[in-house]
Amino acid sequence: MADSSLPSPYATGLRGRCPRCGKGHLFQGFLTLRPRCEVCGLDYAFADSADGPAFFIMSIVGVLVVGLALWAEFAYEPPIWLHLVLWSFLAIALSLGLARPTKGVMVALQYFHKAEEGRFER
Numbered sequence: 320m321a322d323s324s325l326p327s328p329y330a331t332g333l334r335g336r337c338p339r340c341g342k343g344h345l346f347q348g349f350l351t352l353r354p355r356c357e358v359c360g361l362d363y364a365f366a367d368s369a370d371g372p373a374f375f376i377m378s379i380v381g382v383l384v385v386g387l388a389l390w391a392e393f394a395y396e397p398p399i400w401l402h403l404v405l406w407s408f409l410a411i412a413l414s415l416g417l418a419r420p421t422k423g424v425m426v427a428l429q430y431f432h433k434a435e436e437g438r439f440e441r
């Protein structure tokens with residue numbers, strides 16, 4: 320069961336903070352996790368968001384950018400080079416902007432719900 324004394328995994332994850340104390344930092348560099356929380360000492364070895372953040376970002380950014388491109392085409396019929404420049408830039412910027420908060424939230428949710436790989440008990 321989730322522990323109700325923990326801070327909200329969304330609040331800590333979006334800010335890139337430790338899921339247990341909400342004060343220490345989760346990341347060193349852009350997307351690399353620290354080995355442990357510098358405030359409460361929580362070991363981040365449990366954290367493995369794998370390709371989860373990439374899946375959500377691809378889905379959200381893909382639908383958004385394709386929708387905007389279609390709308391712009393039907394509303395303004397801009398030249399093809401403008402489509403290429405505009406939507407490439409927007410897709411890259413949104414993906415980079417969402418990468419850290421999305422990974423932070425997924426790691427925090429993993430800690431909050433004590434999620435881990437399935438195991439057979441003996």
Ligand SMILES: [Zn+2]
Pocket residue numbers: 337338339340341342343356357358359360361
């Ligand atoms: Zn901490």
